[in-house]
Amino acid sequence: MNAAILSSPIIGESPDAKDFLLSVEALTVSFDGFKAVNDVSFYVDPNEIRVIIGPNGAGKTTVLDLICGRTKASAGSIKFKGQELTKISESAIVQAGVGRKFQTPSIYDDLTVFENLEISFPRGRTVWGALTFKRDAEVRDRIHEVATMIFLKDQLKERAEFLSHGQKQWLEIGMLLIQDPELLMLDEPVAGMSVGERIKTAELLNQIIVGRSVLVIEHDMKFVEDIAHRVTVLHQGKVLSEGSMERVKNDPKVIEVYLGH
């Protein structure tokens, strides 16, 4: 889908910063003196699935908020393909190629599945563009293609309100896919899903990884083991540990945080 970035290896530290798709460095944000994210650094390679785990309140969602511009950083830098994200608007961040899925399914209840996907189609994003937007064959084909991937091709004409919880999550993932972002950020994509839906979601994630990186927050360890290339553990706003799932699982600091009280 996106031919620009293909070659770099999935695992292995690259010495040169511009090879990273996303580099987060010394990122800090404080709310009234409380440092929700404190000096966090990590790097995401092209075509990597990175999972962020950590106990409640570790600052996981805040990290995603900072990357997509929803929250402004107090200090530190976020570079995406060499471009500094902390200085530009949310819509510019999206247009640079970063997509974000929210924790609770955030879709347009009053619109149909088709219209939900259509709004996310990356064309006609200005006022004038939206006025003159044409629903042409390209748009239709792409929507049907994505709808097929997210298991919703038979629900295109249905109002999004009437979808099941799992279907809503998929729809939001689909709305991001249609933007074809190079970095896809998912906040607890399988929370509240049935076992069957989880398996399908893992399948979906493995399918959409081609040509992009995915940054996922997840609590479900089974799911994390299934999909993660690498795992970053956050604790009290700081990076506690990082590496393969195997390594992280055996890290005494992580065990301490998760098990030892």
Add this chain to the structure above:
Amino acid sequence: MTSPVQTLSKSLTVNDNPFMKPMEWVSLALLAAFILIVLPATLDAFRLNLVGKYLTYAFVALGLVMCWGYAGILSLGQGVFFGLGGYCMAMYLKLEASSVENTKIQSTPGIPDFMDWNQITELPLMWKPFQSLPLTLILILAVPVFFAFVIGFAMFTRRVGGTYFAIITQAIAAILTILIVGQQGYTGGINGITDLRTLHGWDIRTDSAKFILYFLNGGLLIGCILAAQYVKKAKLGRILLAMRDKEDRVRFSGYSVAGFKVFAFCLAAGFAAIGGAMFTLQVGFMSPSFVGIVPSIEMVIYAAVGGRLSLFGAVWGTLLVNWAKTTFSESFPELWLFGLGALFIAVVLAFPNGLAGIYRSYVEPRLTRKVKALAPVGAPVPHGTPAE
């Protein structure tokens, strides 16, 4: 990868997003027939002019449907834009009525009478552009839309919305009213700009002129409905709806939310301005009593009664409320405020989608059942897209 998909999409290439659905064409035809045929045929000149006046408020209601119903931005200051449009028109008409010949008894002939009364001896700079008709016609739209743009831009880029925005717009309506009343010499004060006579030499006070203006007004209104329908049907209309419910999702789909809000607000201001100008032409004056808080919020109720998401409803709602107002205040003036107050409460509590909502949940299902019964082999009736 796309081959099965392509066959699927072919079956859907029939236009699934037409400009108007059949029922909407019927609604438009009904409304046009009522305004342009039934009313002129049955009402005397006085009553027709009265309806013409009501219909100028419908422009405001139409704007509110787009701005409030669709974009979720409640402006309690639409009277500002109605008034600005109306004042722009009135200033041109007043200058034409204040020719040196007509005002030779004044100490300074050639300027509007109220300026003379307030010891102003020269036409103020802000009045100068209104000596030209083309410039006036441009300014009627440009001034209110620019004003809306400034307000909207300042507020929406700072993420101010909801009740805050409503309060600020209301304050602006209050400020403008005080300003107009206070600056008598420049604005005509509390009485407004009165004694308007001709438009480019054409006497607008005659019955025939009023008759023609009524049709011009009706035509413009239908033009505005079509324009609003275009916006509503474009992707922009769906973005407005999406933004109203999930603003963050739209923002993180790569849209600059503020821009769309500014557009909706400016569109509403533009509609209101046209209404204001047509008001001045048909009624023959403009005064601060159409600018302030009370008229502004009353205009919201027109849209609410008609149905905040229905363009046709806005027009019917305006007509209905104003008809009720005239009838009641003629026979039971005491009751009218009770009635209006109760209407506000009832619409909000019991009928949040107004007349259009009642029509859609009670009348339309029956109608479609009848239509189906009449034409059993006909095409399936398309179920409505939500929230129209």
Add this chain to the structure above:
Amino acid sequence: MFGDYSLGDLGAIFAMQGFAGLILFSVYVLMALGLAVIFGQMGVINMAHGEFMILGAYVTYLCSTFFQTHLPGLFGIYFFVAMILAFLASGALGMIVEWTLIRHLYKRPLDTLLATWGLSLILQQSYRTIFGAREVGVELPSWLIGSVQVTDTIEVPINGLFVMAITTLITVGVGLLMYRSRFGQQVRAVMQNRPMAGAVGIDTEKVDRYTFGLGCGIAGIAGSAFTMIGSTGPTSGQLYIVDTFLIVVFGGAASLLGTIASAFSISQTQSTLEFFLSGSTAKVLTLLAVVGILMVRPQGLFTLKVRR
């Protein structure tokens, strides 16, 4: 514009206009306090707030006529009785309104605005039907009439001083109630996290009802105080509603101190300007300044950075 006055005159003008501003400030604070409780704590816009205030004013008017005809001996203290009755009447009406109307609309703030506007129309017409369209004034007891001579050029009216004293008292009372009492704690708990407050056993619906009633009751007291300095008509409340909303928003909605500071700055600006310019220009300039500042700093004057 200062050219025609000597320095001493100017000092006296500023002092007296400052005092006039303080009276305006008192009325603003009393009205805004009630609104700040309702809007700041509950997020509800009550467009009928002015009418709740006028209810208090009418109750005071009724009291004054009642004392005059039936208890002339106690006329000197009628105002205190009136104030309590005004609080109870407006508060009770507020609780009824909350129960019948507002509680159905907590999730639709814009609709609340329209519904309460409807309510304000109904109340206005009720006042007109009951008390007539003409403005009514109360008879002041003798000890409130007159003024205190501070210096040769500066004198201050007693009723103004009295209104200010009451305002101070009520403000301190509300402050204590909101920040020091169990009730205030519950109110703030409900506003910050409704489900959690419910889970720990707070009757959230009751808290809503009492909060709304309290805000309206304070408006009633404001109306009572208002009769000391002006006359009351069916639409008097509407004159103040925009100013009051601006004060609350300008002060940063949720903070009582902010409300007071903003009422102070607005009333002082307005009354000082009023002396040199026409009343309407002063008002326009003041309101424009407030709206202008709000456009640049929409969160108001006194707010902290909070996590969204």
